[in-house]
Amino acid sequence: MPELPEVETIRRELEKEVVGRKIKAVDITGRRTIRRQKPAEFQAGLVGAKITGSQRKGKYLLMPLDNGSVLVVHLRMSGQLLRAAAKEPKPKHTHVVLDFTQGGQLRFVDPRTFGEMFLATPDEITSEIEELSTLGVDPVETPMSWVDFGHLLRSKNMKLKAFLTDQSMIAGIGNIYSDEILFDAGLRFDRETSSLTTQEIRRLYRSLVEILHEACKYNGSTLADAQYVDIFGKAGTYQEHHQVYDRDKQPCRRCRRGDIQKTKFATRSTFYCEVCQV
DNA sequence: CGATCTACCTGATGGC
DNA sequence: TGCCATCAGGTAGATC
Structure with missing residues (x-):
């Protein structure tokens, strides 16, 4: 969770x-x-x-x-x-x-x-x-330059969501935040790491850092089942800022043209906007 | 090496 | 109501 x-x-x-x-x-x-x-x-x-x-x-x-x-x-x-x-x-x-x-x-x-x-x-x-x-760099605890991030990304040949959620690459990203980061960066979950342009790498890294910091600011995300609470039993509020996670069939808040899609990626639910993410 | 699936558990939810 | 199938934020380990 x-x-x-x-x-x-x-x-x-x-x-x-x-x-x-x-x-x-x-x-x-x-x-x-x-x-x-x-x-x-x-x-x-x-x-x-x-x-x-x-x-x-x-x-x-x-x-x-x-x-x-x-x-x-x-x-x-x-x-x-x-x-x-x-x-x-x-x-x-x-x-x-x-x-x-x-x-x-x-x-x-x-x-x-x-x-x-x-x-x-x-x-x-x-x-x-x-x-x-073997844990990778923690992007909040130990920030790296987007250039180093690019080297890391290019050192692997895998799909973007698999890369982001691989704990030995970047530590701490799971199913919710990988989808939110990819939406923010305007990139599809199934893009190959090797296919990103320099500009896309920079955008992805900026989104990664920004989304994680924003989510920390709002004390994380608590979904409908209220599984996640802090040590005082209090829920987080970042779910109110989710753009894609758990928003399938709802209109995309950015383009307002398409609905958020839900699909499976390596057995995990994956949410994205077909219009905004390429 | 990577990609894919399963197992580990309990509980909530939705369809019939 | 109840029964049954499906799904849930993670990850190690097996298999191909």
Whole structure:
């Protein structure tokens, strides 16, 4: 579910709400959330530790601890991190609860159970764990020049949507934002990376940066099923600014001549305007 | 190597 | 109402 802007919203909030807090207890009730290591090991690595930072790499959240290891969280499709008071009733599908010595909890809630949490050392993150060490540049965290972006794009021969959502190229873009970026850039999802002119590359990169920043500003997108909410349970509002995602059969807001089309690209729903995107 | 599909789950929705 | 099929923001792994 959450892509870069949603994870970034959560990261910012964690910075204010949990950084500096010390973990008093860890309660693991979910069967699948802690799956890279033994639950007892995960628990032992957290209890007594203080969270010293809140970082993001693509769709991964990284919370360094004062004992040298890093708490890594990936929300996948339906994961949520929720700040709550201990006495508040736990929502269904609460799998992991961190209790802080200063009071309050951070809960990991995840109906579809695809999300996960684990502890790793900084070394493992940068060189051993495949998905993390091979992650591409995060375009919000580490901006690059559009020229470098062009080199990256030209180094591959693939369709634009596949390129944008490939986490080893650019980290953090998923199904919603790839469609929004491509619409903004006026490019079709199935254009070949090698077919772009210099001007189109520049336009694509500008759209990519702009759409992601705008979405962060509006705290991400919350769709009808309200799966994505921030740590206070609050929805994002960027969906109000979507030009194509989830707008099939509705008139295109730019050209006002065609309707937004919905199709499939590599099994994923894909939205675009046949008039504006070439 | 890339492209494509499946599996991993629960829950919401829409058709009949 | 209910039953059943389909779909959902992600990604690793298998297969061709």
